[in-house]
Amino acid sequence: MTHTHIPSTHDVAIAGAGPVGLFLACELALAGCTVLVLERAATPDSPFKQLPFGMRGLSSTSVEALDRRGLLDELEVPQRVADPHSRPPGPVARRQAGHFAGIPFHAEDIDAARWQRPPASTPTSLLAEMAELEAVLERRAGTLGVHIVRDTTVTGFDETAQGLVVHTTTGSIAAQWLVGCDGARSAVRRAAGIDFAGTEPEFTGCTALVDLAGAPLEPGRNVTERGMYFQSQPGYVMLQDFDGGAWHDSGEPVTRERLQQVLRKIAGIDVMVKHVHRATTWTDRARQAATYRKGRVLLVGDAAHIHSPLGGQGLNLGLGDALNLGWKLAATIRGAAPPGLLDTYHTERHPIGARVLDWSRAQVVLMRPAPAERALREIVASLVGTRDGSTYVAGRVWGIHTRIDVGCDHPLAGRSAPNFVSQNGATLATALRDGRGVLVDAGGDEALAAWAHAHRDQVHYMMSPNPPGVRAALVRPDGIVAWATDDAVDAAAFHAAAARWFV
Ligand SMILES: Cc1cc2nc3c(=O)[nH]c(=O)nc-3n(C[C@H](O)[C@H](O)[C@H](O)COP(=O)(O)OP(=O)(O)OC[C@H]3O[C@@H](n4cnc5c(N)ncnc54)[C@H](O)[C@@H]3O)c2cc1C
Known part of the structure; x- marks a missing residue:
């Protein structure tokens, strides 16, 4: 069966209308490509993309990227995370700007002048709701002529002399290129036979919206001898149970009984879970695709790399992939690419992904509820609390230290450009x-x-x-x-x- 309501062939088919697939679709369409996005979900309104579950920290590089495509202004009042460039005058309470393994760093301790790139003109980080980000991107994709087909799961593809035939649950579609933006369990990655190796989990994370009774949980982040729980608002709980990822991998749903048992174990008090409104589990499994390109098939976002959400970098990594790939793939399709341009997508982005995976692994070590790791955490906490430490960690978390080898040794080369201003005032x-x-x-x-x-x-x-x-x-x-x-x-x-x- 073939779809009749859309053109029969496209320059690019994208599997997955998550934030990364939608952003890539916008990039490709902006550069003149015809793009078809195939999305498994029938509707975009997953509750896990809405508040409080869907809150995501956008780092400097993502905020800049959205601004550079005129998308930032379309996000409704994104919440500003503590920003070292925008300190109000006079004494202020110390503002947490982020964390490393649960160890907070504060805006007041960050010396942005030490970063080896001029400060961006946009905030170093923002909080945005996934659902809203996707809605903004989907709207933009629509105005650029991208076709989005929902309720359609990509199942595989065949290479032909003309390009590719992409197979889905609702028919087959011809395209020149296929990009897997279909998340951690990417069907595109599997169909392409791309290896996805890495490290196995140490813990199951659970995020849940619940009604609680009995002994009260402490607010904020609480590290115990048996794990960690974090209550950011009454009834919105995140926990880490160092079970080797068994709970998550078992596929067992988050029942009231199971959640209560794990919470009691970690908190060491007789807390009662009366009702689970919504809950999800995740792990610190960290894997990366061996290659981001195999012939006419490319991987972007969680399809190319997974790691624990500690420090919140997965979405930022994926948006960075899409920004890097979009113009290169478009130039290749237009016949306007120098030899090898498309391969620089892998050579530039794979090492950046590997560094983020290691950043997340290092945090897991410090979070283990064992005496040696607790002792190490104390030492790292004192280092993170220094001006040097806070400046370094913030620079890593916000992607400010990211530098690509572009074959030029000028200090600005390979980094995100400063917001140059033209003689007539345009930026x-x-x-x-x-x-x-x-x-x-x-x-x-x-x-x-x-x-x-x-x-x-x-x-x-x-x-x-x-x-x-x-x-x-x-x-x-x-x-x-x-x-x-x-x-x-x-x-x-x-x-x-x-x-x-x-x-
Ligand atoms: C608890 C938690 C907190 C997080 N916090 C942060 C944070 O603060 N900052 C941050 O940067 N990141 C954070 N992340 C990570 C971030 O959410 C992901 O990295 C990001 O959503 C990846 O986007 P994506 O578009 O690559 O994949 P996804 O968001 O997974 O989207 C993939 C899309 O593909 C669709 N799909 C899947 N299979 C198919 C198929 N076969 N055919 C068609 N469609 C398919 C899915 O339905 C989905 O819409 C967090 C993650 C978790 C779990």
Whole structure:
């Protein structure tokens, strides 16, 4: 059976209309590709994507990415997490800005001036509701002409001489490329035979909205000799039971009895669970796809990597993947990609994913309820509490230390670009909204202007009278500085650098 209400072939089929699949669809459509998104769920309104379950921390890189596509303003009053760039004057209470293994760090202790990139013009982190983020992305995808088909599960694919045939529960569809954004249990990854190796869990995490009675649970984060529980608001409880992931892996539903038993064990008091409104389990299993690309099939987001949600980085990692892949795949489809461009998706993003997996594993070690680990946690807590420690940890959690090897050793190269301002007051963030790159020039260099004119379908030319710290910079469509110089422009060096990214 084939679908009759949509065009019979697309440049790209995306499995999964989660936040990452939708963001990638927007990126590809912005760059002129035809995109079909196939989503298993019949409707987008999962209660686990709504408050309180659906609250997600967006880090600096994600906030910047949304701003650079004009999407940030569409999120309804995202809640600002403590931000070192926006301290109100006068004495303020210490504001927790995040945590490492449950050890808090505070905005007042972060010295943003030490980060090796200029501060972004957007907040370093925000809290957003998944459901709302997806709604904003789905709306944008609609305006860009993306087709989204729900109640349709991708089951596999075949390669043909013309491209791919993607098989689903409601028929088969032709596409040139298939991207698996279908989450941790990705059917695309399995059908492509891509290895997904890593480490097995140490604990089952459970997040539950419950009615409680009996001995009261303490508010906030409570580490005990048997695990950890966290009550952020009355009845909204998160716990970690170091059972090797057995509860989660058993597939057993979260019953009132089981939850009460585990809570009593961890808290050591006679708490009563009267009613479970909603609950879900998860683990610290950490795995990564061996390759993010196999021929015409690519993996993005949780389909490419899973890890515990400690420190909240999975969504940010996935949005970063999508931002990195979108313009490269689109250029490949248009025939406008330098050789090897698409393969830089794996070489750039796989190491970043591996670092996040290790960051989550390191936290699990410190959270083990054993004497040696408790002793180590005390030491790490004193280090995190220092100015150096808080600055380092915040930089890691918010993705500020992320640097890609782009073959240029200027300090800005490989990092997210500062928000350059043009001579007529336009910003880099605004220039990036149409998905093209930007060539920033402080001095009206003729070679740069001529190159930009010849590549105007791919790159904006921005005269910027006082770009912070540089004479000229080439910014990729994903906002990463591909090349920069402080000196007079060496045209040959610039052309060589630009040819890595644009044709
Ligand atoms: C308790 C918890 C708290 C978290 N907190 C944070 C946080 O604060 N910050 C953060 O960055 N991350 C956080 N995360 C992680 C984050 O939620 C995920 O990394 C993110 O949702 C991944 O997005 P995705 O689009 O890749 O996958 P998903 O959100 O899993 O979306 C995949 C989509 O694919 C669909 N699908 C699956 N299989 C198929 C198929 N075969 N065919 C078609 N469609 C299919 C699914 O229905 C789904 O809509 C948290 C996770 C948990 C569990």
